[in-house]
Amino acid sequence: MSVLEALLVIAAAFFAGTINPIVGSGSLVTFPTLLAIGYSPVIANVSNTIGISFGSFSGAVGYRRELGGQRRRTMVLGSASLTGGITGGVLLLTLPSSVFDAVVPVLILLAVVLVILQPRLSRLVAERRSRVVEHGGVELWIGIFLTGIYGGYFGAAQGVILLSLLGIFIADSLQRLNAVKNVLALIANGVAAVLFVFFADVAWLVVVLIASGSVVGAQLGAQLGRRLPERALRGLVVVVGLVAAIKLLVS
Numbered sequence: 001m002s003v004l005e006a007l008l009v010i011a012a013a014f015f016a017g018t019i020n021p022i023v024g025s026g027s028l029v030t031f032p033t034l035l036a037i038g039y040s041p042v043i044a045n046v047s048n049t050i051g052i053s054f055g056s057f058s059g060a061v062g063y064r065r066e067l068g069g070q071r072r073r074t075m076v077l078g079s080a081s082l083t084g085g086i087t088g089g090v091l092l093l094t095l096p097s098s099v100f101d102a103v104v105p106v107l108i109l110l111a112v113v114l115v116i117l118q119p120r121l122s123r124l125v126a127e128r129r130s131r132v133v134e135h136g137g138v139e140l141w142i143g144i145f146l147t148g149i150y151g152g153y154f155g156a157a158q159g160v161i162l163l164s165l166l167g168i169f170i171a172d173s174l175q176r177l178n179a180v181k182n183v184l185a186l187i188a189n190g191v192a193a194v195l196f197v198f199f200a201d202v203a204w205l206v207v208v209l210i211a212s213g214s215v216v217g218a219q220l221g222a223q224l225g226r227r228l229p230e231r232a233l234r235g236l237v238v239v240v241g242l243v244a245a246i247k248l249l250v251s
Contacts, residue, residue, distance in 0.1 A: 026214065
């Protein structure tokens with residue numbers, strides 16, 4: 001890797017780290033960058049997942065204030081992300097990437113629609129329930145588990161899907177749910193990263209560069225994200241989700 005290529009990877013990682021705490025989708029920047037400089041898709045995906053996990057941790061720490069009072073919620077849903085992330089990581093190591101190629105853009109587009117309809121869907125879910133479920137119930141757990149599989153397998157725009165699900169099934173502010181989203185994404189990425197360290201070929205220089213850039217970017221992203229009004233945050237999620245889906249459909 002040349003010095004110019006290394007600087008390019010760091011810049012991409014910084015941008016990815018900045019947008020991940022706000023809406024996710026940072027891997028749509030770093031993954032194509034690694035492909036462009038000559039890494040194979042599997043090595044690029046594996047190395048990107050390990051490196052971006054450090055940025056995910058930084059983003060979760062940056063949103064720690066909004067996590068107050070959400071310990072039980074995070075633990076219950078975190079178990080879904082954990083098991084889903086393990087499953088997704090195993091699938092990446094055993095299945096061809098073509099399995100998910102057609103499904104991923106559809107999932108992201110569906111998530112965008114859910115984000116747009118989230119206020120109305122949240123009211124409908126609340127009206128049908130006889131009591132408030134702090135962690136969203138079985139339906140949300142299953143949705144987080146499935147999203148964790150996707151996160152462990154590839155993960156780009158995982159945050160869009162997570163935030164749409166959390167917003168529908170849990171009555172809370174979008175900023176607080178965004179904090180939970182960051183932790184859930186970290187769990188899915190982190191557990192897959194551990195698998196890859198032991199069972200996959202890893203480009204360690206790439207890991208170091210992405211980790212360095214994304215950790216710094218995530219702190220900036222957390223500061224910017226928590227200052228966004230809820231309507232602006234929702235709009236940004238929709239825009240990023242649409243761009244992600246279109247990019248994957250035409251690639």
